[in-house]
Amino acid sequence: MDDDQSYIHSYPSVQPPPDEGVISVDVSRDVLVDSMTDMSETPIPPDIIASVDMTNENEEENGRLTLAYERLYEIPKTIVERFSDHVKYLDISHNKITNLDALVYFKSLTSLIADDNPITENCCLPPLPKLELLWLNRCKVASLYPWVGKLKESCPNLQYLSLMGNPAAPSYFNGGTFYEYLQYRLFVISQFPALNHLDDRKVTEDQRLEAQRLYKRPFFERIAKPVGLSQISSSATWNSFQNKITTLLGKDKPNNRNLLI
Template identity: 40%
Template sequence: MNMGTEYRCQNISYRELTELPKDLIDRTAKYVEELDLTGNRISDLRFLIEYQSLKSLVLDHNAVSSHVKIADMPNLHTLWVNHNRIDNLSVFISTLAKKCPNLKFLSMMNNRAAPSYFNNGTFQQYVDYRYFVISRFPKLEVLDDKKIDSSERSEAERIYKPVKKRVKQKT
């Protein structure tokens, strides 16, 4: 059933919402592939469990924090969470890597957890932030406003390679 562009792309921006109305979710979730929720007050993303076709999600200028609750979103490839309340990179990225493992495009600018010149981060903090995020998302192509090249990916994997647990052998 083709519901048309109006259902595949939903713009629900600047409405001061803390959550989506149930009737809207019921009407659109099955078909929506792109959802723009910019400029609301959303902090809990568990409602996204209904949006199994979702590929692109924009949550700029909301109340998303490091400890966000989010549904499994294996089809999501684009996520923008610029200007939110994310201040613990490890916690947020661990959750995101588990719930949204196929991200190709991620933008986290203007969050405390994403150091940059604009929020008083040093260049080294910015580089380390990029390496850490890149190391957790093998399919990520663009982080914030910069494409990831092969040398950056190699360095990220070298620095943050998973440590394998050693198994003690009985002698």
């Protein structure tokens, strides 16, 4: 490692001691070692190092780091030390990561792909004010509240968010109902004013207005005058209700049913 690279002593400890199964990285030998499974030493893919060879003329192209499918329990300290100042796009999908505290050092991060990790609602992201894209598909987030509020505090400028496949994101695929899906969608939209795209579709202005109406009113006012999907359906004919839902979902034709909800 170059002399001008300083060791990050304050890097948070997020895993048990090395003898309890933490994957370690030895860049001097370019290998990953997993003491839990006693797997043979596996070479680090060359693109992990080469793709983040930060040169002035190629910084925009090389600010991408992929650690997908590496059987990691945490983001290795060596990777944080070497690349955190420069990486803008980080892919840590398909690993065993449950704690994202190490991301506090990725000051330039704008895109994070963390699909297929056992991340739950107990995992809070550190402050990432530059983060615009976050994918947490097929993780283990089971409850939106208060997790979404904490996510908003950490990532206030999110424009693209995908939570598909989580228990907290109802769909027909995980046993959710149509109403649960719509309530989930409007609640998440209400928390992120700059959000342009949620899950598999764009956020429409109608959805933003409805989210504001349902979830931005004072808490006690909502209790006194509850307004929800059940009230909408009971106070309107089916045709008007269907038109309302069609508008909220950004459909041009009522018959174009979304199979993902």
